[in-house]
Amino acid sequence: MKVIVGISGASGAIYGLRLLERLGGRPDIETHLILSKSGEKTLFLETGKLAADARRLAHFWHPLEDIGSRLASGSSAIDAMVVAPCSIHTMSAIAGGISSNLLVRAADVILKERRRLILLVRESPFHLGHLRNMTALAEMGAIIAPPIPAFYHHPETVMDIVDHSVDRVLDLLGVPDPAVRRWEGAAK
Numbered sequence: 001m002k003v004i005v006g007i008s009g010a011s012g013a014i015y016g017l018r019l020l021e022r023l024g025g026r027p028d029i030e031t032h033l034i035l036s037k038s039g040e041k042t043l044f045l046e047t048g049k050l051a052a053d054a055r056r057l058a059h060f061w062h063p064l065e066d067i068g069s070r071l072a073s074g075s076s077a078i079d080a081m082v083v084a085p086c087s088i089h090t091m092s093a094i095a096g097g098i099s100s101n102l103l104v105r106a107a108d109v110i111l112k113e114r115r116r117l118i119l120l121v122r123e124s125p126f127h128l129g130h131l132r133n134m135t136a137l138a139e140m141g142a143i144i145a146p147p148i149p150a151f152y153h154h155p156e157t158v159m160d161i162v163d164h165s166v167d168r169v170l171d172l173l174g175v176p177d178p179a180v181r182r183w184e185g186a187a188k
Helices: 013-024 037-047 052-056 087-097 104-110 128-140 158-171
Strands: 002-007 028-034 080-086 116-121
Touching: 002 013, 002 037, 002 104, 013 028, 013 037, 013 052, 013 080, 013 087, 013 158, 028 037, 028 052, 037 052, 080 087, 080 104, 080 158, 087 104, 087 116, 087 128, 104 128, 116 128, 116 158
Parallel strands: 002 028, 002 080, 080 116
Antiparallel strands: none
16 A cells, blocks of 8 residues: 655644654555645654654655656555645645645645545634635545544553544554554443
């Protein structure tokens, strides 16, 4: 399976980084990274990691300006794309079909080819324009999956909360982690 991981400038760069780490441990998955300029800055501010650190986690990385990349073509054999985190700016550009950079163009290609696009939209609260863009994207086939924490698994660390959202993304990609603790119902 070939998966694009896009990291935009919204808070929550750890989601994209952790997704790359988790996918990188799977020999059956090839990862392609697209990192926005704002994503690079947020990655450093929130994690202390540089763009080079994220690039090392991916099999391939593609410059944001490389609109001639193979990821910009529907003929590329990419199976899915996850934007984690997905800023409102990036989400809105994808919804509007504004392919001004490779991250947005790759997402547009994924949608037009009817492949899986998962957006970890990071904003709160949402106004009506945000919700309308999310509705439009859902109608186009995107999966809107804000990283909203759950607590039934009794997280003890921030990484437990991050991993729970990443586990859900792996499920949505169709590559579930067999080690994930799942809800089995309330104890009786």
